[in-house]
Amino acid sequence: MSILITTLSIGLVLAVLGLGVHIAFRVFGFSDITADGSFPLGAAVAAALIIAEVDPFIATAIAGAAGGAAGAITGVLNTRFKINPLLAGILTMTALYTVNLRVMGKSNIGLLGKATVFTPAESLLTSLVSGASHCTLLGRDVAVQDLACLAVSGVIVLICSVALWWFLRTEIGAAMRATGDNGAMVRALGGNTDRLLICGLALANALIALSGGLLAQLQSFADVQMGIGIIVLGLASVIIGQTLVGGGASVGVSIVGVIMGSVLFRLLIAIALRMGLDPNDLKLITAVVVLVALVVPSALGRVRPRPRRSMA
Amino acid sequence: MSDRPSPSAASGERVQLKEVFKTFGVGTANETHALDGVALEFAAGSFTVVIGTNGSGKSTLLSAIAGTFRADQGTIAIGATDVTSWVEHRRARFIGRVFQDPFAGTAPTLTVAENLALAESRGLARTLRPLLRRAQRDSWRERLVAIGLGLEDRLDDPIGLLSGGQRQSITLLMATMCAPAVLLLDEHTAALDPKSAEQVIELTQRAVDRYRPTTIMVTHAMSQAAMLGDRLIAMHSGRIYLDVSAQAKQGLQASDLHALFSQMRREDRLDEATTAMLRAQYS
Ligand SMILES: Nc1ncnc2c1ncn2[C@@H]1O[C@H](COP(=O)(O)OP(=O)(O)OP(=O)(O)O)[C@@H](O)[C@H]1O
Ligand SMILES: [Mg+2]
Numbered sequence: 271m272s273i274l275i276t277t278l279s280i281g282l283v284l285a286v287l288g289l290g291v292h293i294a295f296r297v298f299g300f301s302d303i304t305a306d307g308s309f310p311l312g313a314a315v316a317a318a319l320i321i322a323e324v325d326p327f328i329a330t331a332i333a334g335a336a337g338g339a340a341g342a343i344t345g346v347l348n349t350r351f352k353i354n355p356l357l358a359g360i361l362t363m364t365a366l367y368t369v370n371l372r373v374m375g376k377s378n379i380g381l382l383g384k385a386t387v388f389t390p391a392e393s394l395l396t397s398l399v400s401g402a403s404h405c406t407l408l409g410r411d412v413a414v415q416d417l418a419c420l421a422v423s424g425v426i427v428l429i430c431s432v433a434l435w436w437f438l439r440t441e442i443g444a445a446m447r448a449t450g451d452n453g454a455m456v457r458a459l460g461g462n463t464d465r466l467l468i469c470g471l472a473l474a475n476a477l478i479a480l481s482g483g484l485l486a487q488l489q490s491f492a493d494v495q496m497g498i499g500i501i502v503l504g505l506a507s508v509i510i511g512q513t514l515v516g517g518g519a520s521v522g523v524s525i526v527g528v529i530m531g532s533v534l535f536r537l538l539i540a541i542a543l544r545m546g547l548d549p550n551d552l553k554l555i556t557a558v559v560v561l562v563a564l565v566v567p568s569a570l571g572r573v574r575p576r577p578r579r580s581m582a
Numbered sequence: 583m584s585d586r587p588s589p590s591a592a593s594g595e596r597v598q599l600k601e602v603f604k605t606f607g608v609g610t611a612n613e614t615h616a617l618d619g620v621a622l623e624f625a626a627g628s629f630t631v632v633i634g635t636n637g638s639g640k641s642t643l644l645s646a647i648a649g650t651f652r653a654d655q656g657t658i659a660i661g662a663t664d665v666t667s668w669v670e671h672r673r674a675r676f677i678g679r680v681f682q683d684p685f686a687g688t689a690p691t692l693t694v695a696e697n698l699a700l701a702e703s704r705g706l707a708r709t710l711r712p713l714l715r716r717a718q719r720d721s722w723r724e725r726l727v728a729i730g731l732g733l734e735d736r737l738d739d740p741i742g743l744l745s746g747g748q749r750q751s752i753t754l755l756m757a758t759m760c761a762p763a764v765l766l767l768d769e770h771t772a773a774l775d776p777k778s779a780e781q782v783i784e785l786t787q788r789a790v791d792r793y794r795p796t797t798i799m800v801t802h803a804m805s806q807a808a809m810l811g812d813r814l815i816a817m818h819s820g821r822i823y824l825d826v827s828a829q830a831k832q833g834l835q836a837s838d839l840h841a842l843f844s845q846m847r848r849e850d851r852l853d854e855a856t857t858a859m860l861r862a863q864y865s
Contacts, residue, residue: 441708444696451689458648458687459756460674460705518691518740 273540275416281536282423283484286430287500288507288528290477294341295508296524297438298450298470303359303501304344305478307366308337310497312479314370317379317492326386330483337479338472340366345468363497370494378493379486386487387426391418419488426484430477431525437473438521446470447521478504499553502560507532509563535559594627594796595661595676595763602646602656604639604820616642617653618820626661627794631807634817640800643817644766647798649673660763675705678757678795680750680770687753690742694733694752697741698722701756725755729785747778751785758789765790767799771806779803783810 287309294302312333319329340362347358371377395418399405404413437443445461446469453463482500486492511531515523539556543549604617616639624630632640646653647660649670657666660676680687688697699713719737726734729751733744741749750770757765767786771779783806790797801807807814816824 436712437710439712439714440710441699441703441713442710444692444700444713445708448689448692448696448700451691452686455687455689456700457671458674458677458679459700459703460671461700461708462671 272413272416273544275412275420277536277540278533279416279419279423279488280485281533282420282427282529283481283488284503284536285427285481285507285529285532286484287478287481287504288511288532289430289434289525290474290481291501291504292508292511292524292528293434293470293474293477295505296450296512297447298467300348300450300467300471301355301359302341302344302471302474303356304340304362304366304471304475305501305504306497306499307363307370308340308475308479308497309482309500310370310492310494311340311366311373312337312482312484313486313492313496314373314379314494315479316483317381317486318373318375320381320384320386320487321379326384326389326487330387330480330487333483334476334480337482338476340479341471341473341475342468344475345464345471349464349467367494370497374492374494377495378491381487381490381492384490386490387484388415388419388422388487391422394418395421423484423488427529430480431529434477435522435525442466442469499556502553502556503535506535506556506560506563509560510535513563513566593761593763593793596626596659597622597624597647597764597796597798598657598659599623599646600657600659602658603654604642604646604651605654615820617646620646620656620820620822622815622822624796624798626796628813629790629797629811630799630813630815631811632798632800632815632817633802633807638817639820640817641768642820644679644768644798644800647764648677648679648766676763677766678704678760678762678764679766680753680757680768682769682772684746684750684753684773687756688741688749691740693738694726694741694744695719695722695737697752698725698737698756698759701759704760704762725759726752729755729781731781745778747774747781750774750778750782754782754785754789758793758795761793762795765795765797767797769800769802772802786810 287305291302291305294300315336316326316329316333319332320326324332344355344358344362347353347361348355353361392415395414396403399414402414404411405417406412407417438447445456446466449456449461449463449466449470456463456466478500482496485496508528508531511527511529512519512524514530514534515527519527539552542555543552547555599620599622602617602620603615606612606614606616614637618639620639620643632643634640645651647658649665649668649672653666657664659665660673663676665673665676689700692700695714699715699718702718722737723734726737731748731751733748733752736744741752744752750773754770770786771782774782786799787810789795797811799806799811801810812827814824814826815822
């Protein structure tokens, strides 16, 4: 039970990563791999600030802002200097590796015993169950602390997804969606597509760094290596989600799909690990899952063309 | 909306090109003088039809006005404003544009309503207000009823589900709904079946009559070239070699154009191959 709850919490925290990846890859169609640097950047900034006794909520917000700056840099490299998306992302990501080491001062930081964004909910729940560290839920014994983490993760994902849903339907957000769809049209209608892309990548990486900062607090440590392959993990959520809800889904439904995809993927991994999967094999498995998810729908698509492309 | 000209007011502004040059692929084997010193003035509210062989620079002319690229040399002014150094999205406040590709003017995953809403805020600063506001729906519905394709009930469908002709009609609506100073049409009916093409041409004529933008239309369809507009320009190798203005264009027929081409051949302003190409194209 405890493992299930922890798995769900991690799934929800990584859903925020998925939302960021969704913005870059799906909304803009921009293959942004800055995430491998901006995710650990969020973790590093949050951890370093928490160690420095900064309020964990402020620390987490600053972590998100730092990710936003990283995304904006990738956007500027692409639009201003015409560097292709992958290379722009690689440049930012590589530079961030050093930045992350500098921010942390060493290659990892432990946060055990430090107050995090999860702490207030933990104290609240503990006082509700009159000080006990465990309680029974559905006939099982669960740690109050784990429940609190799950609740906080859920609330954060809820806030992020509702905010994103609202944003993508504003004038600016819709112009961003249109930019990914048909940039020439947006320019012809007076939209500055360069600026829209830079802001969009900033938003995407802010969410990704936020996710990194939250994961560091959930796991009580930040590690400079924690970003390796994270983009593939985010893509897995996005692609699984898209498979669940369909490629032509509306803004809101796609967002729900990403969250479901992230949680589902975490559950599958937890089950696999329980059945004896070597954690070292995880990245390979993740890559294979993404590959399969990428190949299967397009293979199906050859049989059943997507309505979006149809012409009468 | 209050800073917009009222829909019935003539919105056209004079467009002036002075010695505009544009060369693609400078220094390569494919160096092309797409615009070779074009000097043109389009009067406010005029409707000019542009013809010419493939690769003669017609699209490049429209792109130079729209600001898709910067001209290598020369100046471009819209009304009293010198827009030579303005980038495309900045010039958009003056310009409505429809391309040949019926899918180029709309964003497929956005709904019909969202596409219209984006067009409605052309050239205005975009904000964090919701894009779709209930108050506008009725006016869009009315406009869609007016184009008579039964699209008024599809406001909430992704526009990618619509046919090419339907999308091109909506693109035209989007290009004209804010009463642009300049309307640029680049073979906007070429990819449509004859019936849709006819509908779009009719919509074009109606929009032009209503807002009187300074209209520049490229076409390969002889019937359109003869029937529409009050001025005819023919291009070749990045230059204007024929400019038929108001009176002369009245009653101009396909055969007259052929005669014109032949006459120009005699005057040695065109080579034989080009003349043959023009004859074939405008038959
Ligand atoms: N972006 C570009 N890069 C390189 N060459 C270009 C570019 N755009 C146009 N050209 C060249 O410039 C010349 C003029 O092209 P343009 O598209 O203006 O012709 P057009 O008159 O519109 O022809 P069509 O009737 O086929 O549409 C052509 O030789 C074309 O190959
Ligand atoms: Mg052309």
